[in-house]
Amino acid sequence: MTAGFWTSFGELVLLAILLGAVTTVVDSVLGTVGLSAMIKKLPIIGSNWGLIVAIAMMAVVDLDVVSGWGIALSDDWMIWVANGAIIYGMVPVKDAVVSMIGKGFRA
Numbered sequence: 001m002t003a004g005f006w007t008s009f010g011e012l013v014l015l016a017i018l019l020g021a022v023t024t025v026v027d028s029v030l031g032t033v034g035l036s037a038m039i040k041k042l043p044i045i046g047s048n049w050g051l052i053v054a055i056a057m058m059a060v061v062d063l064d065v066v067s068g069w070g071i072a073l074s075d076d077w078m079i080w081v082a083n084g085a086i087i088y089g090m091v092p093v094k095d096a097v098v099s100m101i102g103k104g105f106r107a
Helices: 005-033 034-043 045-048 049-061 076-089 091-102
Strands: none
Touching: 005 034, 005 049, 005 076, 005 091, 034 045, 045 049, 049 076, 076 091
């Protein structure tokens, strides 16, 4: 049985919330060790840090959101990158959902 739209949407929003928590913890640990400033200054890595953390998170969590849409990827790294990019792209949607809930569904 396949998941419905709202189930998939809820999963994506929850993973985006988890990404926020993971990013906060990783940044905190790197700041404590003294590597945060150095990583943020690296040209490609620093500007895409959130995406890199999202891909790493999906590799650790090992959930495959993409396969639910019928997309079959051959290698694990492809699945991690695709899922990480989707979750990273869901962050603005998560922010909108949280804001809507905070306002009590008022416009």
